[in-house]
Amino acid sequence: MLQLTVLREQTAQVIEGLNKKNYKNTAEEVNTLLELDQQRRQVQSEHDELQSRANSISKEIGVLMKSGEREKAEAYKSETSELKQKTKSLADQLSSLEEQMQQALYKLPNLPHESVPEGRTAEDNEVVLQHGEIPDLFEGALPHWELIQKYDIIDFELGNKISGAGFPVYKRQGARLQRALINFFLDEAIKAGYMEVQPPILVNEASGYGTGQLPDKDGQMYHATADNLYLIPTAEVPITNIYRDVILPTDQLPVKNTGHTPCFRREAGSWGADVRGLNRLHQFDKVEIVQVTLPEKSYEALEEMSQHIQGLLQKLELPYRVLRLCGGDMSFTAALTFDMEVYSAAQCRWLEVSSASNFETYQANRLKLRYKNDSGKTQLLHTLNGSALALPRIVAALLENNQTPDGIVMPKVLHPYLGFEKIG
Known part of the structure; x- marks a missing residue:
């Protein structure tokens, strides 16, 4: 605010x-x-x-x-x-x-940082860097929605039967891949100094307002009206709200938390080829990293978070690029956002897998999240968060980019977590 x-x-x-x-x-x-x-x-x-x-x-x-x-x-x-x-x-x-x-x-969004480029849509975002080689797939390579049927690792029809469209059932090596990625992402975050927390996935109205999802995203959130609770769209909401109405001692800064949760998004109005398969879901898993910092340290923290996320993509051997979002494509609450996109070789397009954002004092003002400066006066802190990482499109890219005529070869970093080296 x-x-x-x-x-x-x-x-x-x-x-x-x-x-x-x-x-x-x-x-x-x-x-x-x-x-x-x-x-x-x-x-x-x-x-x-x-x-x-x-x-x-x-x-x-x-x-x-x-x-x-x-x-x-x-x-x-x-x-x-x-x-x-x-x-x-x-x-x-x-x-x-x-x-x-x-x-x-x-109702007023956050102000953009001075480095945010002008623009209205994703076409106006600035490519900061690109890393890795685009895979050259063999003739007859399949998109991930056909691969998951071929190897019977994710079932959309069963999910539709149980819940509805956008709620897949992961099974066999697909379920193990989900668990492996979650554990890998959490372990890497802990190595980077983040404290793991396991927060609730239902939050009250005050928490939604605290991080800015309400009233802006009210129609995009699943609402349990009888209890006036909301299913979280991201772990950012409960983790950041841990510090609502808190004055943090400066010797405890920066606060660095990580957590895995399922995430729920109604995605009202989404349709077409861009949302096929795992490209857009109503329920998905994500590991989030959250920081609370002194104002003068927040952009240094944002760069650190960006490097951490890029490190995960490098270890997964996925080609990626980093975008600085333009003013019109940024979220309501962010002052500066870097998106990370991986290349989907079978779909021949870039897929967003992470956003790392600095909210400056915008969330902290809503949360009353403060510290005392050297003169004893209370001041607002800065909050940041990043996806490290969201699973669906990572899985899509891993399946598509690593497919061979004899199966899908998993990156070496996941072998200890998976217990197998290849799907199929």
């Missing part, structure tokens, strides 16, 4: 940043917020003056009663009663204004 002080003091820069994210009605909404803020401050000032006057009179009433000035004391009592009524009315008005401002602030 954007800070009001930033809106007041850097209005032109805020409008420019929101425009870069292609946010609609930017100037109108910012000006409405500033008007609400002005009203709130005026009401707060009037409320405080009346409260001060009421407190002052209350003290004098006792003195007047002791000195026998009963008539004047009664007049003061009457005035105090009127002041209390006015103060309550102003307090109600203040509460209403603050709620309006809060809801308006929730």
